[in-house]
Amino acid sequence: MQLFGSSFAHHSKVDQVVGHQGWGKAGLEASLDVEYIMSTGANISTWVFSNAGRHESQEPFLAWLLLLSNMSSLPWVHSVSYGDDEDSLSLAYLQRVNVEFMKAAARGLTVLFASGDDGAGCRRVPGGNHTFRPSFPASR
DSSP states (O other): OHHHHHTSOOOOSOSEEESOOGGGSOOHHHHHHHHHHHHHSTTOOOEEEOOOOOSTTOOOHHHHHHHHHTOSSOOSEEEEOOOEEGGGSOHHHHHHHHHHHHHHHHTTOEEEEOOOTTOSOEEEOTTSOEEEOOEETTTO
């Protein structure tokens, strides 16, 4: 195995970081994404995009999508391991982000999203009831 592996040169560093990484390093979720991508896609240029959250730990999907819209050169495949609880976002925000996803698709971008730590599960609400709580944008 060592002999086999020695015949392949792999990138060991990210090619480009776009945005500011908090505390000078990536978080756990982003680090896992980069490790998986770089191990399965040998010698593929890997970029990391980092945007600060909006409020109350909301993910900055709109800011990220607008950044992509304004870039003339960018990666064709994006992997995002973050999501929001759909019911924590306004309808106007959801619709605006969806329009930007359509624009990204029209440019030929492929965007892969996490399905959430629990998949498309339910959540317990006061009173012992359960309710369906989709993760945005993965299960929308």
